[in-house]
Amino acid sequence: MGGIIVPEVRGYGDLEVESFNDYVARWPRELANFPECVIRNWVYRHWSDFKNLWMNRSIQNFAFSEREFSNAEIMQVSHVGKWLETLDHWGDELFSKQLRQETWLARYMLANGTTPAPIIVATGAEGLEHPRGGPMQAIQLIEGHMRLAYLRGMIRHAHPPLKPSHAVWHLSLPREAFARNRPAGAD
Numbered sequence: 001m002g003g004i005i006v007p008e009v010r011g012y013g014d015l016e017v018e019s020f021n022d023y024v025a026r027w028p029r030e031l032a033n034f035p036e037c038v039i040r041n042w043v044y045r046h047w048s049d050f051k052n053l054w055m056n057r058s059i060q061n062f063a064f065s066e067r068e069f070s071n072a073e074i075m076q077v078s079h080v081g082k083w084l085e086t087l088d089h090w091g092d093e094l095f096s097k098q099l100r101q102e103t104w105l106a107r108y109m110l111a112n113g114t115t116p117a118p119i120i121v122a123t124g125a126e127g128l129e130h131p132r133g134g135p136m137q138a139i140q141l142i143e144g145h146m147r148l149a150y151l152r153g154m155i156r157h158a159h160p161p162l163k164p165s166h167a168v169w170h171l172s173l174p175r176e177a178f179a180r181n182r183p184a185g186a187d
Contacts, residue, residue, distance in 0.1 A: 004028055004030045004031060004059075004060055005028065006028065006031065006043070006051075006055055006059070007023065007026040007027065007028070008047070008051070009023055009043075009044055009047040010022075010023070012047040012048065013048070020040055020044050023039075023044050024036060024039055024040070024044075027039060030060060031059065031060060033060065033061075033062055033063060033064065034059075034062070034064065035064050035066075035169070037117055037118065037169070038064055038120065038143075038169055040117070041117045041120075041143065041144070042120060042142075042143040046143065053131035053132065054131060057131065057173075057174070057177040057178065058174040058176070058177035061174040061177070062171055062172070062173065062174070063171070063172040064120075064169050064170065064171055064172075065169075065170045065172075066118065066167055066168070066169060066170070067167075067168050067169075067170045068165040068166065068167060068168070069121075069165060069166055069168045070164060070165050071155045071162065071164060071165070071166075073139075074148070074151050074152065074155060074166060074168075075152065075155060076138075076139050077119070077121050077139050077140075077141050077148060078137035078138070078139055078140060078141065079137065079140065079141045079145075080130045080132060080133070080134035080135070080136065080137070080140075081134055083141075083145075086149075087145060087148055087149035087152060088149070088152060088153070088156075089149075090146065090149035090150070090153070091149045091150055091151075091152045091153020091154070091156065091157075092153055092156075092157075093153075094106055094109075094110070094149075094150050094153045094154070094157075095153060095157050095159075105146060105147070105150065106150065109147070109150045109151070109154065110154075110159065110161070111161065112161065112163075113154070113159065113161035113162045113163040114151075114162075114163045114166045114167075115144070115147040115150075115151060115166060115167070116147075117144075117147070118144070118166070118167040118168050118169045119141065119142075119143065119144025119147050119148050119151075119166075119168055119169070120141075120142040120143040120144060120168075120169040120171050121139055121140060121141055121142060121168055121169070121170060121171065122136065122139075122140045122142055122170075122171045122172070122173050123138065123139050123140075123170060124138065124172075125137060125138065125139075125140040125173060125178075126138045128140075128173065128175065128178035129178050130178075131178075136178070142171055151166060
């Protein structure tokens, strides 16, 4: 990554994790390409996955832009392997399992018809290797698995408060950092 040090989230996984405000205050200027919303919902909330899967992928070259996706476009977002089957199962449980309905995320989405924060997708990602393995899809989910699961469920179940479009972070990936058969440690 060329000397850019992404700060670790202090206390991640413990009961006494540092506040987001403290964390973002330590965010490096060299990574100003990351919007604060993305830092909060991808890096800070999912530190372990971000650190292990994404940090060695030329993140200083990631380019984010906020877009609106229609419900039809949301249904085109895909993932590697059989992840969509799992996401659709979770989305169906949103309408059949009280325990799932009682989570803060489910309550928010069922009441507001959209997500509390945009999911992150990469378009034009086909042919690139996902950090977990397997080829990425043309419209690849990067972050927001549960939010996408619930959106897909609300769309498929024609949930009345469903909004016609949803904010999405579009991520342009540096293709060389995701090439198939990439050498270990390459950056």
